[in-house]
Amino acid sequence: MLHDPAQLDLMFQALADPARRQMVDRLSRGPASVSQLAEPLAMSLSAVVQHLNLLEASGLVRTQKVGRVRTCQIEPKALRAAEHWINERRLSWERRLDRLGDFLAES
Amino acid sequence: MLHDPAQLDLMFQALADPARRQMVDRLSRGPASVSQLAEPLAMSLSAVVQHLNLLEASGLVRTQKVGRVRTCQIEPKALRAAEHWINERRLSWERRLDRLGDFLAES
DNA sequence: GAAATAGTTAAGTAAATGCTTCAGTGTTAC
DNA sequence: GTAACACTGAAGCATTTACTTAACTATTTC
Known part of the structure; x- marks a missing residue:
């Protein structure tokens, strides 16, 4: 599901x-409401909600509404999936370089 | 420079x-020419070149031209920088959760 | 229950993106 | 020297993106 x-x-x-x-x-520093997320950003609250919806659709952020406040949290599993994709490619390249080094050392 | x-x-x-x-x-499986990169993709060579230029501008890929062939390689340092950005945020969140757990355990 | 708060939704718009085709350039093979 | 090869660059176009404003729906607060 995450891959x-x-x-x-x-x-x-x-x-x-x-x-x-x-x-x-x-959000990596702790949960926040939509308005709190919006505060440092130079755009309308509406724009922030649209960004937030994308983040939620991507699985990176989970939100829950209590009363009129929507509280947002990071979903570390999703971050880990993105991290993992990059990591695998980098390691694949680096292992290849190692094998090449070994081969050259042997000759 | 990378951060x-x-x-x-x-x-x-x-x-x-x-x-x-x-x-x-x-490219994580080894260097490739532009045409080799293009081969599995359902788009024109020209489109691939445009993508490649973006990848190079981002620092993720380095290329060098010998004769008429441009050979492309991954730049692991750049991959590591992206990886690192995600990792830091995830860890920051997870450390926060740990502290919270400790606090609740103490009470 | 009226006013303020917190967020949502829809419609519109300007700019960015991901292509395409076509007309090149330089390189190598014959 | 001419033909094939490996790209490159510009122009054009359809779609998507990142916003905006304005109108609206719930919730609290007083």
Whole structure:
């Protein structure tokens, strides 16, 4: 579910926007309401809600509404999935380099 | 230089596109020419070059031209920078959860 | 129950993105 | 020297994106 390419697509797409990364950054320091997320951003609350909906659709953020306040949290599992995708490619490359080094050392 | 927010922006933006991630994936298994990168993709060579230019501008891929062939490689340092950004946020969140757990355990 | 608060939704718009085609350039093979 | 090859660049176009404003729906507060 988390490695499904469509979800991965949504996650990387979500992380591509600076405002959304700023929101993730804020949330990494603890939960926040929509207004709290919006506060440091130079855009309308409406725009923030739209970004937030993308973040939620991507699985990176989970929200729950109590009364009139929507509280947002990071979903570390999703972050880990994105992290993992990058990590695997980097390691694959680095292992290849190691094997090449071994081969050259032997000759 | 790698943690400069503008560069990070370019990297995440580059990773947001499925075709570009497929190119990175291919390159993680070893260097490739532009045509080799293009081969599995259902688009014109010209489109692939445009994607490649973005990847290069983001620092994720380095290329060098010998004769008429441009050979492309992954730049693991850049991948590591993106990885690191995500990792820091996730850890920050998880550490917070740990502290919260400790606090609740004490009471 | 009226007013303030917190968020939501829809419609519109300007700019960015991901292509395409076509007309090149430089390189290598014959 | 000419033909094939491996790209490159510009122009154009359809779609998507990141907003805006304005009208609206719940909840609290007083």
